[in-house]
Amino acid sequence: MNPFLQGLGGKLAERWVTALVLPGALFVVAVVCAIRLGHHNALDVVRVGNDIVSAFPRLPLAVAAVGMLLGAAAAAFTAQALGTLVQAVWVKPWRGPAAWLARLVVAVRGWRFDRAAAKAGVDPVPAYRPQRATWIGERFRLLDTRVAAQYQGLRLGPLWPRLWLLVPESARLPVQTAEIRFHSSTTLTGWGVLYGALGPSWYPAAVIGFAVAVVGWRRSRAGAAALTELIEATVDTHLDVLTTSLGAPLPATGLTRDLAARINDRFTKGE
Numbered sequence: 001m002n003p004f005l006q007g008l009g010g011k012l013a014e015r016w017v018t019a020l021v022l023p024g025a026l027f028v029v030a031v032v033c034a035i036r037l038g039h040h041n042a043l044d045v046v047r048v049g050n051d052i053v054s055a056f057p058r059l060p061l062a063v064a065a066v067g068m069l070l071g072a073a074a075a076a077f078t079a080q081a082l083g084t085l086v087q088a089v090w091v092k093p094w095r096g097p098a099a100w101l102a103r104l105v106v107a108v109r110g111w112r113f114d115r116a117a118a119k120a121g122v123d124p125v126p127a128y129r130p131q132r133a134t135w136i137g138e139r140f141r142l143l144d145t146r147v148a149a150q151y152q153g154l155r156l157g158p159l160w161p162r163l164w165l166l167v168p169e170s171a172r173l174p175v176q177t178a179e180i181r182f183h184s185s186t187t188l189t190g191w192g193v194l195y196g197a198l199g200p201s202w203y204p205a206a207v208i209g210f211a212v213a214v215v216g217w218r219r220s221r222a223g224a225a226a227l228t229e230l231i232e233a234t235v236d237t238h239l240d241v242l243t244t245s246l247g248a249p250l251p252a253t254g255l256t257r258d259l260a261a262r263i264n265d266r267f268t269k270g271e
Helices: 002-036 045-055 061-091 096-120 135-150 156-166 169-197 203-245 257-268
Strands: none
Touching: 002 061, 002 169, 002 203, 061 135, 061 169, 061 203, 135 156, 135 203, 156 203, 156 257, 169 203
């Protein structure tokens, strides 16, 4: 057991250093550059290096190391918090004062959707018209819509936690991997926002922040597409496992509206 715990501790420490300490340490260096250089001497990194070297003799090594670790950890946790906020903006409906802006964006997206449908000569299903302000939010909304349309009104929200308990580990792993990548990409966008906050004091930080945020945004779109596709695929391939566990094997002709209604009622407790 001891070798196992040591190996596990080593992996956790390695992941902690990779995910938190190194990006956070780079941000701490960027903060020092913003304070010491400003816009006028923005690229004079030699000056910052000399300042750091000259500071070490006056500062105990342990104190400097602890300060760097604390600063790096604080920056990393802030980036994760910003990533969580970014994810909420991208995924959830906009409420409060932002609702009016959401309506405007949805109207524009709906106009483009109708224009593309008319150009293709198709009559789109009303439920598939854009209803969220962001592309990522629309992907997650359509996940519920597509499952309900395919399976006679079956509700994905109450269904998914029960189905997740029944699917094998081999089916869980791709979904978990996609979810981790999606969360990592939103955290990367959070780093972009954090660097952008230094932009008014040090313009290279604004350039770095913009580039990092764009990469995070693109990865988040790809991650959302992969995650929603895998969730829908899991429902498609394992719904019979769930219905069988409920004592109602999936009919050969597919899920009936009555069975879907009974499943919804059972999972929502009649709400």
